[in-house]
Amino acid sequence: MYSLTMEDKSEIPPGTLYMLVLKTLARLGEMHGYGIAQHIQQISDDVLQVEEGSLYPALQRMLIKGWVVAEWKQSESNRRARFYRLTADGRKQLAREVKEFERVMAAIVRVIRPA
């Protein structure tokens, strides 16, 4: 069983979910929703917890924007699953978002670093 308390997990910072999903897809190539959520959780050492309630609407949004495409395939466990893949637009978007995030992050770090 698991016994995680609230302190162990964090909400994903607002506005970064798209970036995390895009980055995950960039790294894994093709993945279904569950896999994406798992991946983010593992890589972040369980700090970042992706709520399904936000993941699937976000994926839909990215489909509309054309950043990802989806395809139904057999998964590793022999189930039918929808696999998402990055498009060229998605790659550009990822670069933009990462750049923007690092800029903001650096700024925040400068503000909170002890003088």
Add this chain to the structure above:
Amino acid sequence: MRELLRRFRHLLHRDEFERELEEEMRHHLALSAEQRGDAGASRQFGNITLLREESRSMWTWTIWEQFLQDLRYGLRSMAANPLFTAIATISLALGIGANTAIFSFMDAILLRTLPVKNPQELVVFQWRAKTQPGVIHGMTGSRFGDKTGINSPNFPYPAFQMLRANPDAVSTVFAYAVAYRHLNVVVHRQAEFAEGLYVSGGFYEGLGVTPAAGRLIGDEDDKTGAPAVAVLSWAYWQRRFDGNPAVVGQSILVNNLPFTIVGVSSPEFFGVNPGAQPDLYVPLHAVPSLSTFRQETERRDFFDGNYYWVEMMGRLRPGVSREQAQTVLSARFQQYASSTATTAKERVEFPALRLEDGAGGLDSLRRQYSKPLFVLMAMVGLILTIACANIASLLLARTAARRREIAVRLSMGAGRMRVIRQLLTESLLLSLIGGVAGLLVAVWGIRSLTWLLANGRERFTLHATLNWQVLLFTFVLAVITGTLFGLAPALQSTRVDLTAALKQVRANEGLGRTRRFGLGYVLVTAQIALSLLLVVGAGLFVRTVANLHSVNLGFNQEKLLLFSLDAKQAGYKDAALAQFYADLRDRFGQIPGVTSVGLSQFPLVAFYWNSTDIHIPGVALPEGEETGLSIVDPGFLPTMQIPILRGRGLEERDMTSPRVAVVNDEFVKKYFPNLNPLGRRFGLGKEKPADIEIVGVARKSLYNSVKEKETPALAYIPYTQNLDGLGRVFFELRAAGDPLSLVPAVRRLVHDASSNVPVAEVKTQSAQIDETISEERTFAELCSGFAALALGIACVGLYGTMAYAVTRRTSAIGIRVALGAMRGQIAWMVLREVLAVAAVGVVAGLSVAWATTRFVESYLFGMKQHDPWVLAGAVVVLVAAAGAAGFGPAWRAARIDPLVALRHE
């Protein structure tokens, strides 16, 4: 762009997308279940429905989809509650429609401008005085008085000439005079009455009216000795001449004189009075030739500075205000009037000239209808208020009853906004349907109001068109009501404690009455109060009409046909004229179905009045004493079934013999109290011999109006005694059956006697009397209709509120029954509540009625504004109606089975 394409694809393959999303989530669920064990999986996933809706809403079309869904659902729920839907729609439709119709009429009457060039520059001339000015020796036209004095638009012709000669403040002044007697127009040997207007040479030019054919009347036509010309109105040209342009230059007979048609005025021009549309325009200077006494009329009309008869309008010079022009012109007219005064008595007060706004033309119609319309508007405003209150209380009650449904939807995962939107869609849908139905009611209402106001007149000229602004306004009002009262309970009920709502047990719902003074009850009480107001109004008007109908006429109005003939206009004179009428009278008497024929100068109870100076040898009378006259033939009194009390009635021999008269008993009471009047003589007119012998006394009957306070002293004189004054006459035909069935025979006989004499003013005596009380009847009919409507709406509102209240309290009532309450007690509990609401409403309504009925007091007859019978009757009607409305819910409450009720939870 590509994004839009993708959205379209989604729309087309929506079901597929839905399935895929569903499957994707199942997949997710399965995987996480595998990992964690079954227990927490679905809980952890959260609200699946909401999630699905959110994912779907990403594709944007959802908002429309949901709207369509809401619409479908709304329609379905409306169909499921036909009573609610019908009540709400009908009350909205009536509120919106009736208001629009009435306001459209107000607009047509009060706000319409003349269809001429720059109407805002026009002014209408009037004079005003505290008492009848002495300089006015004679007058033809209208005057109207109020508490502060008298007003009239009539002026002497020399004053018009003087004002026209100095065009400094007003660029043009033009004059006109209404032809009070219809003109007898013969076209193609067919005689017909037409409405005429006499106009000065500058009339059309001053108004800026253009001809549709030929030319219009100019200065060269309006002088003594000019060729006789006439201009047709566009409507008359269409009706009588089929719009044939060849009529220009043709000759027609007007009052037996040839006139040349020179042109037709433009289609939109209806004259200067929205209430009267003349057919024929002829120059002012044609008035003497059309009159009976040509030379005398000419002298009086054009050279007598003390004879007031022409009306005037003018056009202000640019930059000159109405006040400035009035200052200049009234000083000039004052000078004129003082120059016409010859005695000190005539100098006491001169008429003061005033300029009125002329953009809307003359205001006779406004004076006539504006007050009744304001009363109507107030009534209709009440209806709209009641309708809105009704919608509000129905929506409140319904949402309260739907708490459970809403709770179910919320617990199934519907978003709060989604539920609110659903409820809003429903109330908007309702308002929309009500609005469309209101449009129909408005169109129909305008038609029936035209019919009511025209009141049987053949050519009623007031035509209202649907006023879209008003329709929009009332509609928006209805929508706002619907939204407000749909939204408030929606917000409230979406914030409910789900568990409690699902169980239908509310914390504040005890065993007794709940929220007795809630908004719903306030609304219902208000409706009852307003309905009472309308019922009181209806009662007052209905009783007024009943009083008017039950007035003792003094004659028999049943089965009596009236019509008028004017052979004088067709050229008959003096003895030949009298003979023409006498011959026709004999022939009318031979029509099968006619039992008796009479002839008179005018019919009874038709607002006609004829009186003249009287002097009686041996009886001292005050100076200027007048007696009423009835110029008749021997058949009149028997035909009207007015009994002779003493002496004899008029006989055929009296038509040629020495002068005799029959008088009424009022005459005897006034001039010969306690004396035998038979054989006494009196004289009519100043300085005429007292040569009329009284041969009989007739019982008094009403003379000019059913509302006359006292019957005047009256003398019945044979029409042959004053041949100079003989002109138009009315015939009275007493029929054995339907009097109107005699009309074709009458027309044929008249046409056989002379094709130049038209039969006019054909109606029954009863219709004639009804016409004189049309205003009261219209009020009674409309107000009864409105009151019934208001009562119906209010009762339905009460029923709805109580029915829902009972539904809500089913379990509480069930417990009471289980504990041993009698059915009667339960029913009484509900009824008591209904009656309490009714009582509060009635008290409120009565106090408002007490304060406001004085506004209609001038329309009442034979009763006081606080008539106890009417007030008591209204209270009884309302309490009975409320009881009836409450009976259904009470009966249902009494029949509640405790087992079912308790299991209800």
